[in-house]
Amino acid sequence: MFGQFSRRDFARLAGLSALGMAATPAKPADGEPKPAPDRHAPASFPDGFLWGTATSAYQIEGAVDEDGRGRSIWDTFSHTPGRIADHTNGDRANEHYHRYKEDVRLIKDLGVKAYRFSIAWPRVFPQGSGTPNPKGLDFYNRLVDELLAAGLEPYATLYHWDLPQALQDRVGGWQSSDTSKAFGEYAGYVAERLSDRVRNFFTVNEPGRFVNFGYGWNIDAPGLNLPPAELNQVRHHVALGHGLAVQAIRAKARAGTRVGAADNIAACLPAIDTPENIRAAEIATRELNAGFLGVILEGKYTDGFLEFAGAAAPKFTADELKIIASPSDFVGLNIYAPQFYVVASDRKPGFTVLPFPASFPHMNSEWLRIGPETIYWVPRLAAKAWNIDNIYISENGTSSTDELAADGKVYDLDRIMYLRNYLAQLQRATAEGVPVRGYFLWSLMDNFEWIFGFEKRFGVYRVDFATQSRMPKLSASFYRDVIAKNAIGM
Ligand code: FCB
Numbered sequence: 001m002f003g004q005f006s007r008r009d010f011a012r013l014a015g016l017s018a019l020g021m022a023a024t025p026a027k028p029a030d031g032e033p034k035p036a037p038d039r040h041a042p043a044s045f046p047d048g049f050l051w052g053t054a055t056s057a058y059q060i061e062g063a064v065d066e067d068g069r070g071r072s073i074w075d076t077f078s079h080t081p082g083r084i085a086d087h088t089n090g091d092r093a094n095e096h097y098h099r100y101k102e103d104v105r106l107i108k109d110l111g112v113k114a115y116r117f118s119i120a121w122p123r124v125f126p127q128g129s130g131t132p133n134p135k136g137l138d139f140y141n142r143l144v145d146e147l148l149a150a151g152l153e154p155y156a157t158l159y160h161w162d163l164p165q166a167l168q169d170r171v172g173g174w175q176s177s178d179t180s181k182a183f184g185e186y187a188g189y190v191a192e193r194l195s196d197r198v199r200n201f202f203t204v205n206e207p208g209r210f211v212n213f214g215y216g217w218n219i220d221a222p223g224l225n226l227p228p229a230e231l232n233q234v235r236h237h238v239a240l241g242h243g244l245a246v247q248a249i250r251a252k253a254r255a256g257t258r259v260g261a262a263d264n265i266a267a268c269l270p271a272i273d274t275p276e277n278i279r280a281a282e283i284a285t286r287e288l289n290a291g292f293l294g295v296i297l298e299g300k301y302t303d304g305f306l307e308f309a310g311a312a313a314p315k316f317t318a319d320e321l322k323i324i325a326s327p328s329d330f331v332g333l334n335i336y337a338p339q340f341y342v343v344a345s346d347r348k349p350g351f352t353v354l355p356f357p358a359s360f361p362h363m364n365s366e367w368l369r370i371g372p373e374t375i376y377w378v379p380r381l382a383a384k385a386w387n388i389d390n391i392y393i394s395e396n397g398t399s400s401t402d403e404l405a406a407d408g409k410v411y412d413l414d415r416i417m418y419l420r421n422y423l424a425q426l427q428r429a430t431a432e433g434v435p436v437r438g439y440f441l442w443s444l445m446d447n448f449e450w451i452f453g454f455e456k457r458f459g460v461y462r463v464d465f466a467t468q469s470r471m472p473k474l475s476a477s478f479y480r481d482v483i484a485k486n487a488i489g490m
Helices: 007-022 073-078 094-112 134-149 164-172 177-194 206-216 228-252 275-288 290-298 303-312 318-323 374-386 412-430 476-486
Strands: 050-056 112-120 153-159 200-205 257-265 268-270 331-336 341-344 349-351 391-396 436-442 461-464 469-472
Touching: 050 153, 050 200, 050 275, 050 391, 073 164, 094 134, 094 153, 094 374, 094 476, 112 177, 112 436, 134 177, 153 177, 153 290, 164 177, 164 303, 177 200, 177 228, 200 206, 200 228, 206 228, 206 257, 206 290, 228 303, 228 318, 257 290, 257 391, 268 275, 268 374, 275 290, 275 341, 275 349, 275 374, 290 303, 290 318, 374 391, 374 412, 412 476, 469 476
Parallel strands: 050 112, 050 436, 112 153, 153 200, 200 257, 257 331, 268 341, 331 391, 391 436
Antiparallel strands: 341 349, 461 469
């Protein structure tokens, strides 16, 4: 189809539509044509809004046996038959470990100012704790230098799910507070060495996801099925690990280094915008996130959370709560899909969650329901619930089937549709003063999408995994244009 549609045809059509627009300006009474008022002024983002893109170590690096890297729970898990939909693993992935220079050029070409990547803990501490492996950290030194030379601001995530297998074997991973302590030490070690150049660190990525899916529901690594009490304890240890990491960074990093978590906040929003439902969505935001965001921002578990957990509530000390609530500099929110549409209720806790109809639309991943207003409501309600003054959208994006067209390109119009609508809602939030300071598009390039393997593509660059060639999709041009204008629309 594309073959028959020439560039000239396209230019003609585009020209015609421009003529059509020029023919309709309002004519004032004196008969002199005046330009029509610009009713489509671009919706601008605040000056200095930070545009970025994101990846994570296990999903792109490959080189799993190089330079002394230890094994991670995702190596073990992805090599366990039946775990990954397309029977692949991250052994090679995008070979980013060796191709990082080329990848930094791709990031630069997008026009973003910032790049969020993750550091593989088992590269730095192959055994999880104890003797560090300087060669592992060297890779991130090289990457950071390359980013800075390209004028890109590094945002490093310390934990994007690739727990050292040794810690899982020794103490049951996050089942033990020993892992929280080891995480704090690892965070301090890295921050001490990188914070002369890396000014922003995310502690843990999506605790809700890796705790529930990994330790509770036997879906992600390490593939456990723990009962509620043990699962709540795991969550508590992750919150403790976050707090210890914040403290270690304060102690070891250069002054002014900023730190916060990147949470897959349970996304609550009003089903219909009324003051009562908005209030209900705010209560839901606080209650349904009490197990992580709530406790790190408030220093306590809500009564509702503890009552609901009952005998399965986590065991904790006042001291631990203090550590957990060590003040952060920002909150990262990963926002993809609406999760809880709520309405007000007279009964405790003040909201009712509505069921999703089976026909609710989704993107190319079933879980990725389409609800652009999610990225408006969630930061707004979170900022209100916890009085947050710096929010980053640490991830947002979508998968797409991304077929190659006859001309060899990828016209990912569905991804563009998704991004356009979400970014319009994000602009609405910033215009209303919701303190969102930046946005990291997931993802720079197609990569190892965990249990879906390489089947689900999230990149704005297409990766051919046989040849490792990278090619911009149409959405890369779309995103570049948004960034250049610092606005959505025209
Ligand atoms: C998030 C993960 C990220 C990627 C996207 C699609 O949950 O943080 O690694 O898998 O989803």
